[in-house]
Amino acid sequence: MVTNLRTCDLTDPLGIELTRPPLSWQLTGTPAQTGYHVRAGTSPGAGDLWDSGEVDSPDQRVTYDGRALTSRATPHWQVRVRDADGTWSGWSEPARFELGLLEETDWSAAWITHPDWYDERNDPRAGEGHPLPLLAGEFTLAGPIEGARLYVAGLGVYVASVNGAPVTDAVLEPPYSDFTRRVVYATHDVTALLREGANAIGVALGPGIAHVFPHQDRYMKFYGSQGAPRAIAQLEVRYADGTSGRFTTGADWRATQGPATRSHWYGGEDYDARLELPGWDTPGTDRSGWRPVTVRPEGTGMLRARACPPIRITEELPATAKLVATDGTPVFDVGAVVAGWPGLRLDLPAGRYLRLLPGDQLDAFGRVVQSKPTTGAPIFNTYITKDGPQSWHPSFRYDGFRYVEAQGLPEHVGAEALTALVLRADNEHIGTFETSDPLLGDIHTIIDRAVRGNMYSVLTDCPHREKLGWLEQAHLLFDVVAYNYDVAAYCRELLVTIAESQTEDGLVPDIAPEYLVFDGGFRDDPNWGGAIVRMPWQLYRRYGDTTALVTHYDAMRRYVGHLTSQAEDGVTSQGLGDWLAPDSTTPVALPSTWGYWRAAATMARAAAVLGRDDDAKRYTALSEDIVAAFARRFAGCRTQAARILTLDMGLTPDEPDALDRLSDAVRAGEITVGEVVLPALFRVLGRAGRHDALWAWATSTSHPSYGYQVRHGATALTEAWDGPTFGLSQNHYMLGAIDSWFYRGLGGLGQAQGSNGFRRLLVAPAAPGDLESVRASTKTPYGRAAVSWRRSAEEFTLEVEVPPGSTAEVRLPDSLRGDGLERHQAPAEAVELGAGAWGVPAGRWTFEARR
Incomplete structure (x- = not known):
């Protein structure tokens, strides 16, 4: 009944530093837990280090609270739980963790x-x-x-x-x-x-x-x-x-x-x-x-x-073809834009000099494209052969590439000579998303490929010319990463890196670590540095873990203090604005002030969770002051970014039809926002139920759109909407906000208001356009949560999997009424909450609507 015991969100970790680590577990065979009993000892089955006793609680995450641990200590721990009937399980199989060198x-x-x-x-x-x-x-x-x-x-x-x-x-x-x-x-x-x-x-x-x-x-x-x-x-x-x-x-x-x-x-x-x-x-x-x-x-x-999974080889992609450029130069194609190592396997005499040029595009002559706006240039690896069979790959660096131009290679060597060894931080892949629309599947694939290509020891923004930890993506697209990968330990470690980059005056630079110091907005933008505030909160919401909030609270507080010191009448003007937005008329101060507001509002919520009531009141007042300042300063601003951020802040736009204007523009594919505002676009329209507008854009192949990238051959999400038709990076995930809507909007896989750690699911899928089916799943702290729905002209069927320890509120799509599917059928265990909405415990449930 008790499985998947983890310490610090890792399985039997070696060499950790936390002497009071979080311990967590999952359940099987019972929908809920009403009590737990944890013991830890110097050997399996012993309780000489800690015995919690029988605790009345549904918590499946506790902090070790036993005897003080020292370097090299190796506690073994077990847990048993009590179900709703008062029956105690047997003891789980023992788990263990080992302390490193602490002094x-x-x-x-x-x-x-x-x-x-x-x-x-x-x-x-x-x-x-x-x-x-x-x-x-x-x-x-x-x-x-x-x-x-x-x-x-x-x-x-x-x-x-x-x-x-x-x-x-x-x-x-x-x-x-x-x-x-x-x-x-x-x-x-x-x-x-x-x-x-x-x-x-x-x-x-x-x-x-x-x-x-x-x-x-x-x-x-x-x-x-x-x-x-x-x-x-x-x-x-x-x-x-x-x-x-x-x-x-x-x-x-x-x-x-x-x-x-x-x-x-x-x-x-x-x-x-x-x-x-x-x-x-x-x-x-x-x-x-x-x-x-x-x-x-x-x-x-x-x-x-080390406190998180390391980088490993996670895939091996043999070259799909050996191409030949017009001048005869061989070029290997591994079939997708990836990040990692080109691996050679050869049988040649000694002394042959090979030059390997990685790249993600080819020019009109079939040669690898390298330039400073794309991959950086020149980038090449060289290899001098020994005699006989041999294999090699770089060991001390990596590249982003789809193609490898191999200068000096004998003509007889075939495609089997090269394999892409794909690297990334080895966070468990936990998400699945499938639909009846192949284009949406392709969009999900290219976003996921770009996430993988930039998930190294920090989240980079491209694996070739940058390799730096630009921070805006880490929190603006947190859900895109977290729906697909278990990043609980990874992001806690990332926050340590971000916190150590903070300056004495509270500034958090746009990159962490700050290996080089940029100027102006490239160093001080609230939507980049704000990661220090947003990510601890996101970890709490996603995993129910307050560790990062407690650890970094002072750094969060100092950062908001820094923004306040930069503000004039509640408005901050420093930064990069809505980066790469087609519309240059949006003032930099608009997204900057919005980022300041998000940081202050997040501080208020974080303070409340940690019981810092005076801080909660102070930051609530600050966030309200920023909202008022935003409304005064940007009244009359008619850009698409202004409409979106005004709605996202809960303000009433001075345009009564602002939401309609926004929906119409998105439906028509008239997108003028950049990477900062784009996630808010999906959030605003999703909350308003305007999924049809988002669906129209999601299925578009006109420029600008995700479909345009796919139709023009993108195998990973690209830096610009132009995709492979323009020369920027072909491996960027910064525009990937739609993937969160895929899970939360189309799949309906989200959390209920006030829930954290997916204790209470909100399953509320949208069924826009002619979409016939969706399957989405992710792993939560309590186990696998999944949604699958399909529809025809006569019926709509929704299947929901709720992990043990969680409950769910299930809502059928509002659009079913317009389709005439009004006869609902729910499981006998479901509690009706209103028209088309039910509450269910853990388990697998089927809901139907018919004519």
Whole structure:
């Protein structure tokens, strides 16, 4: 009856830092829980660390409240629940979590690097021109071991191995952070990789985004260094006889140059396979020609544990074709715009020089397009072959591409030589959306592909020329991401990155981490920096978790204070306006002030949830003042953005027919708003029940529309409505707001007013136009919630799945009355709430309407 036990929204996590972590579970076999009992102990089934006792509560998320936990502690925990009949379940299968190294004194390892990559003056030029380092250390295990943990981190990207085997399938480690303040380390169970006697640990290093050096022959978004490549590793073993051992990076390690001769986060990676050193990271290798490592002076105070899923290879797409440009250059097509690695598999003699140019468009001659507005230019990886069968992909960077132009490749090599290794943060894919209209399915697919292409350690806005964490998408399109992926842990970690970018005066820059400082609106826009306020609230609403609200409340408060200091008479004028809006007449101050209002109104709600009543009153008053200022300042503004934001703020427009004008324009495809206002357009028309207008635009293939992109060959959502017919990025999700309407509007899969964590569902699908069926599902904290409906001229059938622990309010579409489908049939367990509306408990239910 109790399943899916998770700690910090992760399954049996290793190396976490929270000593009072949230514990959650799901139910099966009962519609509701009336009580719980949690126990945690030093072994499975024990309760010596914590016993909550029997608690009368429906909560399926609690905070560990037992004995204080210290570094390396490994609590095992279980839960049993009481159902509505008063019957207690048996104890669940045990779950576990493991604490990492919580104190600086837990570390005895030192940061090390190749001596060619270190300069006592911290000169960022040190190392440039030298191949990338390989570091290795050997140690001896005196006897059989019971368990082993490897704690490892690096700057900028590292690949760690034990006895020649990778310690993880995670890639591009560590994630983005302000590396001068925080470097994320990972904890790995390497018990199975070790053996009695001689062992070796290897670390290969690349500069990543921590060290972006200017290269005249390669594209770069920016240049600057937060630290040259280095690594730190600490192996701790428990011997079978109860003793322990520790082996760390230090002066006894050795360093040499590896086959990766250069890597640039933006420009490309160079690799000479002839320089490979077989067995370099295995015990017994002759390292007499290697050099002693340089032990760096940095301490371990900046090391913090990983708290969310890492980046992994999540798909492999073999090339669908090997194309040939008019000049004979081979170009591989993997069939879709993706982000990741081009992987080669070849059988060639040594010494052939290959240049691989990634891109997402081809020119009229069949060559890959690269330019600064599209992918950035030039970007290329180079590979020099060794003799015989071989495979390779970059290790220290990634690209966005659909096509790979392969200069220098022999003519006989076929399409099988290249595969796209698709990377993203490995958040569980939890959403499905299908309809009877193929175009809508294609739109959902290209949006999802763009989300995947930008879901790295931060949410980027394109995987080639930017690779930066622009913040507006993270909260404006939160639902688009969260309906499709479990991002509870991921977004909490993202918020840590955002919070550490906040300045002393409260400003949150438009990008986080702030690897470069932009000017003006590109640094200080309420609809970008507002992510620090909106995302903790969105996490609470989506997952019922107050952790982020509590953790970042002060940062949220300081940010609203910053906006208030910038406002004049309640109006803020800084920022980028409604970015990429076709209508340039909307004043920048209009969306900026709206963003200020959203931040203040969100603070009021957050304060109320946390019991900060005085703050709640103060921020409520502030938000009301901003609304009044907005109404005064923008009275008479007739742009489409003004109509939408006025309605979204709950104001009565001075145009009595504003909603009709907006609906008519959307129905006609006359969209003049940009990425900031676009989500509000779907929200305003959806709340008003104007789904027919949204449906008309959703199914349009005229410009501007999603269908226009699909019909012109887009395989991922593009930066501009022009899609593949214009030269901007072909992998941007910033215009993807329609996907939230797909789930909430067409699927009807939402939350009831006042609910959080999907405790109470609101199932209210729209059935616009000639749409015949929709299937939508997502995973909530309580389990899978799903809606499926289909209709014909004679009947409408709605099937609803409500997870245990939740209830639902179900409403049939209002449009059924106009179709003459007025005879309703509901399950016997449903409680009628009004015409065409019912309340149901957890379970699977079918509702029908007939003539």
